[in-house]
Amino acid sequence: MHSNLVMSPLPEVTEKSKQIKEKIDINYERAEQQFIELLATENLDKQLDADPALNSEFERALSVAIPAAYQNGAGDDAAHRFLQRILYRINRLNLFWYDDLRHYVNERSPYLYKVRDQIETAWQEWELAQIDVAALQQLDVKQALIERCAEDLDPPLSTDSRYIRDEMSEAGYRHLLAIGSFEGLVESSHLPRILGGAANAVQCTLMRVFQEEYGNGRLSRKHSTFFAQMLNEFGMNTQPEGYFDLIPWELLACSNNSYLISERKRYFLRYNGGLTYFETSVPAAFRSYVAAGQRLGLSNAAMSYWEVHIREDERHGRWMLDDVALPLAEMYPNDAWELVLGYDQEKLMGDRAALAVVRSIRAAEQATLSYS
Incomplete structure (x- = not known):
């Protein structure tokens, strides 16, 4: 029925x-x-x-x-x-x-x-939503920045960093260069977007960082030129975005975040917090890349970009903390927590991108083994 x-x-x-x-x-x-x-x-x-x-x-x-x-x-x-x-x-x-x-x-x-x-x-x-913003708003901002920079200047070696340093093959190194060229060939392009405006000590420090990143106006000393030299050592494509289809979305997100917070002046503190983390943390990461290149017997030119940054970014990290982030925390006491937000978000997104890059390197190495 x-x-x-x-x-x-x-x-x-x-x-x-x-x-x-x-x-x-x-x-x-x-x-x-x-x-x-x-x-x-x-x-x-x-x-x-x-x-x-x-x-x-x-x-x-x-x-x-x-x-x-x-x-x-x-x-x-x-x-x-x-x-x-x-x-x-x-x-x-x-x-x-x-x-x-x-x-x-x-x-x-x-x-x-x-x-x-x-x-x-x-x-x-x-x-x-992945960051406890309310907790950041309760911090002693200057102390939080000092402690974070001290930790990130020389962190313990992660599993992935150890893999890069001790195990990554030459094929993996080439893949690292291909992905790294996405940022390395147009390095610091976001920084000049925040330099205009009223003159003060913070602006002048940012200008010093920018000038060194751009080789003080000499193309031969610009950091992107050193990256191109590394690519040339392997006969790789030196055009910006030449390996765009290899870029993990996690790394694209880092770039897009920099576009956002450098364009919107309301996010000025976030940008400078993020740049403080970046300049502080880069030398530790790049030391693993240099160690890998040395283990593989590569030429100095094949590691030049990493070596330049190890030297210069240790100094830039100190400048960013002492002459940019801490003075800005005093200038904007009610909003200073946004410096820590920018710092923590850059670290979170950077760590996520680093994991994705290593996954991509491992996959490329596995594909090379399969074809050999």
């Missing part, structure tokens, strides 16, 4: 099934390609008004990727990668790449701004 009864599925089951099917149908690579085409479209916003279908596949991928990455526990790596690549493609328009001027036709597009803000809002909420 129940043969004519039709049971309706529960609404939440229907919605979940719909989301799963929609996710399966999403092709992030195709959606990214559509976005790349949008970037090169003349009068993009007018074209979108006339033909909304121009960005239909991209918009559908965006609507799926944001909840998949930021509202789903650990998140979906494919979604993270898609979103960070899109965000980076927008952010890089804030720098000049000495390329075709037509590449910048949409640098002030309202549509691109909307996409950027849509991703950034969800992403930053997700990032900040």
Whole structure:
């Protein structure tokens, strides 16, 4: 007697099934390609008004990727990668790449701004949820910064650092260079974005850091030149972004965070806290890279970039703590905790990226062994 009864599925089951099917149908690579085409479209916003279908596949991928990455526990790596690549493609328009001027036709597009803000809002909420911000607001900021810098200047050797120092092969070293070139060939490009404005001792210290990073105006001494020399030693691509498709999303996130906090002056303290961590911690990490190069019998040129940073960034770390971070903590007593937020967030994101880089190196080494 129940043969004519039709049971309706529960609404939440229907919605979940719909989301799963929609996710399966999403092709992030195709959606990214559509976005790349949008970037090169003349009068993009007018074209979108006339033909909304121009960005239909991209918009559908965006609507799926944001909840998949930021509202789903650990998140979906494919979604993270898609979103960070899109965000980076927008952010890089804030720098000049000495390329075709037509590449910048949409640098002030309202549509691109909307996409950027849509991703950034969800992403930053997700990032900040991993930090106890309320606890940071209760800290003795100056003491917290001093203690953190002391710990990060010479930390215990991690398992991954030990692997790089003692086990990584030459193929792994090349892979490290390929990934490192993403930042190394355009190093410190975010720093000049915060240098303008009123003159004071903090600004002058930041300028000194910038000048040394840029070789005091001599291309032969600019740090990116040393990175290019390392690549040349192995006959590798020395063009910026030459190995873009190898970059883990975790490293793209570090770059995108620097774009965000260097562009928004309200995040000035966060940026300088993050830079304090970066300049303090780099020498310890790079010592493992140099040790690996020496173990592999590589030339000095194949390690030059790491060696320059070990020398200079120890000094830059002291400058950043003593002449930038601590003075800013006195200048902005009510907001000084944001320096620690920037420091801790840079460390958290940097550690996450370092793990991803080592995973990528191990995978590349395994692939080399499989082909040999």
